[in-house]
Amino acid sequence: MANSNTTNPPRKGLLGVLFPRTSSVTLAGEGAGRSANVQAMEMEISWLKMQVAQFQKEQAQFEGLDPYFLGTEHLSAIIPPIPGAGVRATAGSPSMAGYILSGDAWQILLSKFLKPNSLLLDIGCGSGKMARNLAYHPYVRKYVGIDVLKDSIDFCNQVLVPRIGDKFEFHHLDVLSCYNPRGAVKPTEVKFPAKDGSVDFAWGCSLFTHLLEPDARHYLREVRRVMAPAGMFLPTIHIHPTPGTRYSGDEVKIDVDIDYFVEMCDEAGLQLAVKLGEVLGQYAMLFKVKPGSPATTIVNVGGAKSEAEVAEASKPKTGGVPVPPNDGALTEEMLRLNEQWAEKEQVTKVVHPKDFIFWFVATHPEMSLExxxxxxxxxxxxxxxxxxxxxxxxxxxxxxxxxxxxxxxYGCVSRHLKKNPRLDLTSCDIHPEAIEFLTNQIGVKALQSAHTPEGFATPEKYDAIFALSFFSHMPKSTFGRWVKALYGSLAPGGHLLFTTHGVKSCKGLQITVDDADEEGFWFQARSEQHDLDAAEYGLTLSLAQYVVPTVQKAVDATIVDFKQAEWWYHQDLWIVRKGR
Known part of the structure; x- marks a missing residue:
């Protein structure tokens, strides 16, 4: 017998699942005489409203800002509450479902490698997601959690520790980052609260997804310092860097090539044990201590984040960067190391005896020559x-x-830009010796600059002009004039990219924003580059309230982008477009 509903379209989605159709019905009483399908639909809508009301009630309970307690009285002292939505969001899991799902996945993964009587280090512990799940694990001798977010650490200390015991420690690291913009500690100066060789198992879940490369290298060396000889380390990374790069992104999201990250770990003294694969959108790996690798002493590798910072750090010990000895003649050890690192980067190994940047880092008191x-x-x-x-x-x-x-x-960046096949590169500098070196040794076109903006001219127009750490030295008298001069050498539709000392540079310059004048500008006629007049090439702080109107007045052009602390974690990047 044919089904009486065969002429009706099949129901799909939630309605069909909750209320599957069987056969038509005849209704009596209220609504009698109306279509059975209409009344059935009204009933279904009524049920859906009840479901929505229940969902909203649960959402209000689970997604509120206050901690959610899973029990009352005695149980609430045993079962740690789940942090409210605001604190949960700082760990990347703002919803209750996301928080529980990710906590469950990591707890199972980490428990696979736990050994009895272990000291654990959770780098980037957030609001204690893993601490909750490991609260009564029999293999935990001690747990140390660290994070840059004070609210999260406060929650752990005030809510979790009283319930799960003092073998769980939580420490706030006041590290400077976009998540902690007032942090007092540079990322390359972080020291984990653990003794050398004491940690049996450490992890950094969604940690290296937010660390710029020099910071990541420092963290890896610090991991190696605290790792016990038989210890294990489990980090996660995003694995899709910008094409043509091995490490890309910003503090919000970092991507790194898998093999390059393995190399970074190897250099820090950590050897790959196994590639675990993707979990919750991140790639997990397990590392062990590299055989024969000593626990290295942290010497702030990569800490030379700006010329100003290094110069200031150097002054008490050296009085500034010294004039290179023997007219800059490189030692045999320098030549050997230059060849080693140049070969790795596949660039020319030759360094000019007067290369200021090279001598700047080579004489830094907190860095070894290597x-x-x-x-x-x-x-x-x-x-x-x-x-x-x-x-x-x-x-x-x-x-x-x-x-x-x-x-x-003298080509610190040029030698690398030369490798890019789509760049028709011309390098430009004030020093005649640099022009000769760039042409004959680096192998690029080179153009002599000028001491005044009005004396600067180029034989052709460019799609892009890049001035790295140049305006961080210009006095107010030439700042806008140089913007105009460089802008004038752009082709229509071209872009001028330049960096400046901004708000994040104040600490390295040993000043505050209050030291800037009413226009947002500060200059000191002090240069560590000995062959330039300090009055023309000193130290400059130029805040946004100065740069924006200065560019507008000089060239009346559009600033299409601004990225604070884009270079070396403190120099701001400005991009100005020339109209067609």
Missing amino acids: DATKYYFEDGARSAAKLDGHLSRLFGVDKPIKLLEFASG
């Missing part, structure tokens, strides 16, 4: 990769670009 040489080549590579990322965003990934690198020095 670390300084490594930093020189790797920082140049990082700057080239970062610039390429911005150019790709502005012009697309395939368009050939005529680029002028202004104030290039």
Whole structure:
């Protein structure tokens, strides 16, 4: 017999699941004489309203800002409450479902590798998601959680510790980051609250997804310092860096090539044990202590984040960067190390005897010669990769670009930019010796700069002009004039990219924003570059309230982008577009 409903379309979705159709019905009493389908639908809508009301009630309970207690009286002292939505959000899991789901996945994964009587280190513990799940694990001798977010650590200390016991410790690390903008500690100066060789198992879930490369390298070295000889370390990363790069992104989201991260760990003394694969959108790996690798002493590798900061750090010990000895003649050890790191980056190994940036790091009192040489080549590579990322965003990934690198020095970045096949590169500097070196040794076109903006001229127009750490030295008298001069060398539709000392540079300059004048400008006629007049090339702080109107007055052009602390964690990036 044919079904009497065969002429009706099948129900789909939630209605069909909750109220599957069987056969038509005949209704009596109220509503009699109306279509059975209409009345059935009204009943279904009534049920759905009840479901929605229940969902809203639960959402109000689970997603509120107050901690959610899973029991009352005696049980509430045993079962730690779940933090409110606001605190949960700081750990990347704002919803109750996300918090429980991620906590469950990590608890099972980490428990797989726990050993009896372990001291655990949770780097980036947030609001205690893992501490809750490990509260009564029999293998936990001691748990140490650290995080840069004070509210999260306060929750752990005030709510979790009284319930799960004092073998669980939580420490706030007041580290400077976009998540803790007033932090007092540089990322490369972090010291974990654990003794050398004491930690049996450490993890950093969603930690290296927010660390810039020099910071990540420091954290890895610090992990190695605290790791016991048989200890294990489980970090997670995002694995899709910008094409052509190995490490890309900002503190909100970092991506790194898997093999490159393994190399970074290896250099820190951590050896890959197993690639675990993706979990909750991040790639997990397990590392052990590299055989024969000593627990290295942290020497603030990568800590030379700006010329100003390093100069200030150097002054008490050296009185500034010294004039290179023997006219800058490089020692045999320097030549060997230059060749080693240049080969790794696949660039020329030759460094000019007057290369100020090289001597700047080579004489830094807190860096070994090997670390300084490594930093020189790797920082140049990082700057080239970062610039390429911005150019790709502005012009697309395939368009050939005529680029002028202004104030290039002796090729710290130029030697890396040269490798980019789509760049028609011209380097430009004030020093005649640099022009000769760039041409004959680096192998790029080179253009002599000028001491005054009005004396500067280029034989052609450029799609992009890049001035890294040039305006961080210009006095007010020439700042806007140099903007105008460089802007004038752009082709229509071109972009001027330049960096300045901004708010985040104040600490390195040993000043505060209050030291700036009413226009937002501060200058000191002090230069560590001995062959330049300090009155023309000193130390400059230029806040946004100065830069924006100065650019407007100089060239009446659009500032299309501004990224605070984009370079070296403190120099701001400005991008100005020239109209067509």
